[in-house]
Amino acid sequence: MSTPAVPADIPVFDGDPFSMEALADPIGFDGRVRELGPVVYIPKYDYYAVTQWDEIQKSLRDWRKISSDDRPFYEPNPYRPKVLVLEDPPSHTKNKAAAMAVLSGENLVKFEQYFAVEAERIVSDILANGPAEIDAFHDLSARYVLKVFPDMLGLPEEGRELLLKFGDGVFNVFGPDTEFQRMKLAGAAPAQDWVERNSYRDAQTEGTVGWQLYELADAGKLPEEDARQVLKSIFAAGFDTTTASIASMIRALADHPDEWAKLKANPDLVDNAWEESIRYYPASRFGGRYAKHEVQIGENTLPEGAKMLMMWLGSGRDHRKYDNPDTYLVDRDLTGGHLSFGFGIHTCAGNLVARLEARTLLKELVKQVDTIELTGEPRQAMNYQAFGHEYVPVRLTPKAA
Template identity: 30%
Template sequence: MDDGSIDVKRAARDAAYAMPLADINPADPELFRTDTWGPYFERLRAEDPVHWAVSQEEDVGGYWSVTTWNDIMAVDTDHEAFSSEPTIVLPDPAEDFTLPMFIAMDSPKHDVQRKTVSPAVSPVNLALLEPTIRERCATILDSLPIGQEFDWVDKVSIELTTQMLATLFDFPWEDRRKLTRWSDVATAAPDSGIFSSSDPEIAENERRAELFECVDYFMRLWNERVNAPPAGDLISMLAHGEATRDMDRMEYLGNLILLIVGGNDTTRNTISGSVLALHQNPDQDRKLRENPDLIPSMVSETIRWQTPLAYMARRATRDVELGGKTIKAGDKIAMWYVSGNRDETVIDRPNDYIIDRDRVRQHLSFGFGIHRCVGNRLAELQLKIIWEEILKRFPTIQVTGQPRRVFSSFVKGYETLPVIIPTKL
């Protein structure tokens, strides 16, 4: 796949080191669409690890960019000094369209709402789900065309994660692709191509209309579940949970978006990322096929290498010293997990994809502290199972062109990934 990517990377590195340090804005989504983010973070880690950045987007403004492993850990594990309210993304929510969700709440409300849904991804429930996931993976993989190019994102990554979400919500099966659409709409930038226009006002109006459609749909399901005995699906848990049963409509929508995006974007983009990473690193692909026991290790390495959510945001509750800088009360902070996962001082050869590296679970992709990803074990389980099933079927998966990446500095993922499977085992 000779696509000139080496020249693109070299040009990005030259640009990253040529511009004034103060002008670097790592939240520029173009850096992620073009996969040229690396050298900008490399420079920030070395020269200005706690960096004041100014976005051109009016609703983002100035924010602190935290790029090294240790500084990210310091922020992520101190929820008293660094609040998750009102949002975990850089743009502030519009005053007339706030979506409370437990990931963007502080204790104690965060704790009781998270506890309400956590049984869905408990070890006991994951053991019950495992045969269903394996059956779904087998059905999806057995339906793929052999010897014909197709889009792996659509046929595999989206389909598996959407089926899993539909199961967790007990959502109508025939409408499950709505979950994917709502996830994309919730996180898309105005000029992402998701909306009919890149005009921010038009795009925002379309976003709100579709998210209201989402909550209206889920309200019907809520009303069905609240009038039925408690069950094991997420909607029933929310409808019957002591800490969540009195949520208003917007808080319900906020938590739905959290669960949909968390269950959709992270897993689907890591599934796609694993195919791309192994294609780009044939020695690691060979290593995996010769020793399938490395699948769990490969999964963890892919989650680090991909970092499917590039950052999480916080807001300082008081003046704090970090990395020699004074962060003022009220300042916004972006913890760049994508950069911490490439920190040369903590991870050996961090830009290399090494499926059997030591301490392979040492990564920031799931966060730390009270907001550590509630579904991280489910994500790992889906990835493990699909690769167990892939290795039973396909001697190789060939990527046939460049992936089209998501235009976002938050969701680090893929819109398309063209592949061919030449033959089956």
């Protein structure tokens, strides 16, 4: 079948959004594409980038025309999730309900209590001997996230670090077949095996999230294989992006000591500071969709079958939505929200847990830490779809007793 002609009013960008240059500076790269127009055609890969905040949000409301069950780079892959992100109703409704049932309500109350205990323990341990020079990604964020959430999932201690490799594999699936992608997926292969073993019913401990999902299957709420796929989706999205985004938050606070001072002086800003952090440094660069029918996006008409990427990362710095979007402000008015967890029926199912993890840790840092200072150059992770920092060298100075 021939590809429909690109509408004449849509700008064309001849660059490569998946080049090493673009991956090294996705905020700058996607920002330049965003300023070409609200919809931009990428001929190298035959998709449309929806780039600006308003058009992305409006598009995500219309799941009947703008579907999630196809997208650019949709070739079969063992890392590609099979539920939630890549579904439309009615199957999405059923599986999203199952995910929300185990990631909210009474479980979230239990998570909050446990997260707070572990956050206090870890931060206190880091500061036990006074000022501490650490890598905020490995020594704080990953140490915390790979403790608290796997415990709630009932995962074994051995092999947990593979969850980051698994997430790295998952978030590099949606992009072109290159040596970079092949290297990333090969590196994630042991993690894929570990996740498969720990997603089956017989690996679940009574009372844990995985066990509860299989209980929902037993109650006829979803097929058993869907229960396993929902659990795998939690494994895929619950670690790599959370650890990277917490490290990015600490980098933002280290880069802006006046904002850290503002936050210490007013701890009630913790929740808002986290939302500003995830706006400023979204954990995901984009999400995919396709047009089931001819569809209007802003003033542009896209043909039936058009594949799209919704550019979350660029939307967080859209000056049409935010005043001074490249400025980090812990007290920014975020009444209109952000798109860093998606929007509409496909808002990230784990957003409540991610928010709880990050806010709980940030509250503990506010309690115990006086200053956060960079001691070297942070390093952003290279990834097709995920965004975050994999190395953030900082000095944490404790508050005076």
